[in-house]
Structures are given as structure tokens and as C-alpha cells.
């Protein structure tokens with residue numbers, strides 16, 4: 001492992017999807033097999049891979065309309081490469097290619113602080129519609145991804161505009 005042998009790749013040509021799947025599985029982000037990761041990454045619009053010689057050591061992708069909206073997913077590095085600025089490299093590579101766009105993401109609570117360093121703010125009115133199995137949902141719930149069902153922030157209880165459409169009254 002040395003800085004000189006690590007390179008960033010921003011296309012999917014020749015990518016070994018088994019390795020992508022392995023990086024994501026080992027980092028705890030996704031158990032999906034290689035063929036699913038291939039579909040997800042090649043349909044994403046933007047990809048970023050870090051390779052140490054021929055070994056894939058980091059992955060990231062973003063959905064984008066290339067005009068106004070983008071969304072980052074699957075940012076992950078092999079354990080032994082974490083903590084030396086390579087995650088920043090992946091994230092900045094995606095953000096640079098989405099300049100001028102609103103970029104969203106959802107992340108594990110343990111990386112909220114990290115994304116704040118990149119200028120992300122937690123979004124009070126972001127909504128998630130998950131279509132995943134119950135086991136995965138329970139995991140997300142336990143890890144602290146969700147606000148409780150029907151959650152309202154303190155200042156929202158007095159907001160008339162959150163009580164339903166005006167025309168219904």
C-alpha cells in the first residue's frame with residue numbers, strides 16, 4: 001500500500017464487480033451480489049473507484065440529472081485504507097462533478113459528522129420511502145437511521161401549514 005500506487009477511476013470500464021461487492025459487503029453497506037452492484041453502479045450516472053494497483057479499495061456512486069439534483073450512495077473503503085483522506089477523495093470526486101446541483105444522501109449516524117465537514121446539513125423535511133425487507137428495515141431502525149413514525153420537531157406543532165391542506169377546512 002502506497003500513495004503512488006493508488007489511483008482514482010471515474011468510469012466503470014473493466015471494473016471487477018466481485019471486488020465492488022466485497023468492499024460494500026465488508027464495510028457493512030450492502031450485501032448485494034456482484035451483478036446487482038454492476039447494475040446499480042452502471043445505471044448511476046457518476047461513479048468513483050479507488051484502486052491500489054489492480055485491487056479495488058474504495059467505491060462510491062451518485063445518481064444525478066446532471067443539471068440540478070444529485071444523490072450520493074455507497075461510499076465505502078476497505079478497512080485498512082480508512083482514515084487517510086481516501087474517503088474525502090471519493091466524495092470530492094462526486095461533488096466536483098455535481099457542482100451547482102443540490103446533493104442529498106442518507107448515511108449511518110456514525111458518519112453524520114463527517115458529511116457535515118463537506119458542507120452537508122441535516123434536512124428537516126427530507127422523507128424516505130423504503131421498499132426493503134423487514135429485517136433490513138429493523139436493522140436501519142436499530143442503528144438509528146429513522147425518526148420515530150409521525151415525528152414532529154418542537155417548532156412544528158404550532159405550524160398551521162402542517163395540519164393538512166387549507167382547502168379542506
Ligand SMILES: CC(C)(COP(=O)(O)OP(=O)(O)OC[C@H]1O[C@@H](n2cnc3c(N)ncnc32)[C@H](O)[C@@H]1OP(=O)(O)O)[C@@H](O)C(=O)NCCC(=O)NCCS
Pocket residue numbers: 027028029073074075076077078081082083084085086087088089106107108110111112113114117
Ligand atoms: C466513511 C468512510 C468512507 C470515510 O473514509 P475515510 O478515508 O476513512 O475518511 P477520510 O480520511 O477521507 O476523512 C475525511 C474527513 O472526514 C473525517 N471523518 C472520517 N470519518 C469520520 C466519522 N466517522 N465521523 C466524523 N468525521 C469523520 C476525517 O477526520 C476527515 O476530516 P478532515 O479532512 O477534516 O481531517 C470510510 O471510513 C468507510 O468506508 N467506512 C465504512 C462505510 C461507511 O460508513 N460509509 C459511509 C456511509 S454511506
